[in-house]
Amino acid sequence: MRAVTYDSYAPDNSRLRYDEVPDPKVGPGQVLIQVRAASVNPVDWKVMAGGLDGLMDTVFPVVPGWDVAGVVVRTGPDTPEFGPGDEVMAYARKDVVQAGTFAEYVAVAAPAVARKPASLDWAQAAGLPLAGLTALRSLDRLGVGPDDVLLVHGAAGGVGSLAVQLGRDRGARVIGTASERNHGFLRELGAEPVSYGDGLTDRVRALAPGGVSTVADFVGGQLETTLAVLADGGRHVSIADPGVSQHGGHWIWVRPDGALLAELAAMADRGALTVEVARTFPLEQTGEAFDASRTGRTRGKLVIVP
Known part of the structure; x- marks a missing residue:
């Protein structure tokens, strides 16, 4: 072959x-x-x-x-x-x-x-498969539900865009970081977009003055911002920064899992995931x-x- x-x-x-x-x-x-x-x-x-x-x-x-x-x-x-x-x-x-x-x-x-x-x-x-299972494992580890405000770092990427959809399907309010050219795309997915880069902490705080309850980092290098906007008792994960485990977070490493992948397939077929x-x-x-x-x-x- x-x-x-x-x-x-x-x-x-x-x-x-x-x-x-x-x-x-x-x-x-x-x-x-x-x-x-x-x-x-x-x-x-x-x-x-x-x-x-x-x-x-x-x-x-x-x-x-x-x-x-x-x-x-x-x-x-x-x-x-x-x-x-x-x-x-x-x-x-x-x-x-x-x-x-x-x-x-x-x-x-x-x-x-x-x-x-x-x-x-x-x-x-x-x-x-990899992106969807990563997003699912991240949100499961965070325990995201309808009472949460979820911040997604890298929300327009392969993993981030799926995490946005999973978060919205669970009833969470989702804030997503992305370049301005992708803000319309994030709005279509149901997220509130914010531009990454200098001033990100202030922009997130303007949208969520009381802090966000959950953060999923899919790009790395976001720990300082995450900790600055996380509300007391908040939870956070990262797929790119093992150092989060030293600050109360979890480093996510996804596993092959056909049963969970079938759940994502079912979501796609009912129109909740693309x-x-x-x-x-x-x-x-x-x-x-x-x-x-x-x-x-x-x-x-x-x-x-x-």
């Missing part, structure tokens, strides 16, 4: 190759998915740069990518949950960095897989997709379409 690979860590795209690689083996409890779309996440190029070498083992050459939407073509032994022809999606992170989703096929453990919602196209479905796709790329332009992700200015998701 054709796949994108790299054979060593690199801080740029210099080691990326578009190659022929062996087809994946399909073990017990796994499904082989023909990839229709696979979304890009910042973790993909951070892993390529060696950023998670202290946490995860890596076997080169690596096929990057942790998100997938596609069609089941074969199942391994004792995998009754799925069959050939099923349209599915998955957060396909494995214990070892090696066999990812930027390829024509990928083998994924069945417990990580959920059926694709009919309301989302392939690109949207590929953009939902996925913004900024741009799609063919497999051989993965490097360009990584460059776009590195800018940190993308609204929604970047998606690879083999």
Whole structure:
């Protein structure tokens, strides 16, 4: 099969190759998915740069990518949950960095897989797993409910835009930080937008004079602002700043979970959740997709379409 690979860590795209690689083996409890779309996440190029070498083992050459939407073509032994022809999606992170989703096929453990919602196209479905599960885990850890004021740092991004929708679905008042060009987008999602940068603390306090009860940081570097606007007894999480744990917060690291992903799919099918796709790329332009992700200015998701 054709796949994108790299054979060593690199801080740029210099080691990326578009190659022929062996087809994946399909073990017990796994499904082989023909990839229709696979979304890009910042973790993909951070892993390529060696950023998670202290946490995860890596076997080169690596096929990057942790998100997938596609069609089941074969199942391994004792995998009754799925069959050939099923349209599915998955957060396909494995214990070892090696066999990812930027390829024509990928083998994924069945417990990580959920059926694709009919309301989302392939690109949207590929953009939902990692970002959606991250947003869901963050809001669950915060215990967000109808009495909360939720501040979302990076609200127009892939994770942030889904967190805004999850927060609104739970009845919370949502304030979201974003550049001014994305304020209309956030209003459409039901959030009150504020511009990030100098003066952010004052702008949030103007909207919530009594402070916010919950904060979800999806960009990093926001701890000072978070603590300044958090009301007494407030809760906060971050996916990008492990230091929050030293200030009463929680560092979020999402887990593959097909059952929770099915809940997100059900939300999409009842019209409570959608996925913004900024741009799609063919497999051989993965490097360009990584460059776009590195800018940190993308609204929604970047998606690879083999």
